Amino acid sequence: MTNTPSNVAFGTINVAAILAESAARSPEAVALIVNGEETTYGSLWKQTRAYAGALSARGIGPGDRVAVLIPNVADFARAYYAILALGGIVVPLHALLKATEIELVLRDSGAQLLICAAPLLEEGAAGAARAEIDVVSVMAPGSTGEPPRLEAEAATVSPIASYVLCRPEDTATILYTSGTTGKAKGSLGTHFALMEQVHVLLTGTFDVRAGDKVFGGLPLFHTFGQTCVLNAGLRAGATIVLCPRFTGEAALELLHEHKVDVFFGVPTMYAALLEAAKTNPARSGRLRYGISGGASLPLAVLEQFREVFGVEIHEGYGLTETSPVASFNHVGIKPRPGTIGTPIWGVDISIARPEVSDSIELLPTGELGELVIRGHNLFKGYLNHPEDTAEAVVDGWFRTGDLGTKDSDGYLRILDRKKDMIIRNGYNVYPREIEEVLSQHQDVLSVAVFGIPHETHGQEIAAAVIAAPGTTPTSEELTAYAKARLAAYKYPRIITMMPELPLGPSGKVLKRELTALHMNNSGAAAFNPGGGN
Structure with missing residues (x-):
């Protein structure tokens, strides 16, 4: 697990090179736009090196794990590449986590420090205190009583000259999976896997060019936004238009x-x-x-x-x-x-x-x-x-x-x-097929299909539906719509209209939460609806 800088001139790599090399090639090009404010590649790398200097002064070095709780703003990029430049390991946190959840991730990852955006300090600082680690803030106005500001510390120390060289197999990130099927676990991403992914995406998979404007609304704490938007976008020399919320x-x-x-x-x-x-x-x-x-x-x-x-x-x-x-x-x-x-x-x-x-x-x-x-x-x-x-x-x-x-x-x-497949009366039912049918209804904005225990059929098919604004479809209407288009063993017998669906950080619907909601509201014994076989 521990990252050790290599002393040889071959077999070295660092994800931070993405920003460093793009800044060297095109320092005046715009790297990020947030709320109308532009940051050039040259400025972003200079600010990143300053942040790295401040982190180094705090004792952060190769193999050390630093958690990041920052929304889609320029400070995420600065903190992310600063940690990597030191040979450290980035532990991004979901921006909506509560203090107890933050504590669990900090303890499990072995993080030594939390870099937290000021608007998220209420939960972030509490989680760090529970985990007994230090916290520094970004995006902070410098009010009395707040944690130390990373920006202020960066202004008082020397920036690092460049990034540390790591081995390809060294850990770069610990990303906690969304946990759609259970407790989240820390997935270890290496410098090689992340860099090779970016290069393959930019040579024949995507078409992202220098000077392109790329939408940055995917959460940067998640692998999709982090690799495909931030890393690939900056490697290509594009401009990322960040959407904080x-x-x-x-x-x-x-x-x-x-x-x-x-x-x-x-x-x-x-x-x-x-x-x-x-x-x-x-x-x-x-x-x-x-x-x-x-x-x-x-x-x-x-x-x-x-x-x-x-x-x-x-x-x-x-x-x-x-x-x-x-x-x-x-x-x-x-x-x-x-x-x-x-x-x-x-x-x-x-x-x-x-x-x-x-x-x-x-x-x-x-x-x-x-x-x-x-x-x-x-x-x-x-x-x-x-x-x-x-x-x-x-x-x-x-x-x-x-x-x-x-x-x-x-x-x-x-x-x-595999775990979402529903088995009703011995027949395999795939929720996505039913979701495709219901999503074609003009009054359906979003839908999730899931299974619930049933004493006769083994499992019954249920659907949670968000209606399109200005419409009021009924459960009976949608059931009839599905029944007319699906085999008798496939159509949902239970349809519930909901204002929103529970989502994980990657945008996946957490179907286990929908199942639990139905079970809590009605009890397992109650799920014996009519509708035949």
């Missing part, structure tokens, strides 16, 4: 104001953007394409986006453990709707028999099974969880827990999470 209206305004070229988002963000465009029509005309990941993109959203914005959404697939992108509908090739594209360069994705856990038994082309991945993009393992690592990585393949197929052209389709 995402709403559809805020995103649309930034697209218009800054003439954004590439939009990165998860499906819920695209749905919100389309909703905003109903009252503030798209008028930019510069957008080249969108990139979607984090969860399955409903075909209805893809088609509406093409109609409203006149461009394609390229959908891909990945996980925190795969740095994150593993497959993609490569830009330059017409995307195949309903697929997650083909494996990126240097990565293998195959379909394995899901019920075999102690070895990888690959299935023939076209058969349904579990997606397994191997390649340069794999993580190093789960921190403090060797048993989970051994269960997840078998025969050199990472078991994703996702069920899908691979066709003769190499295109992959995801049906569902």
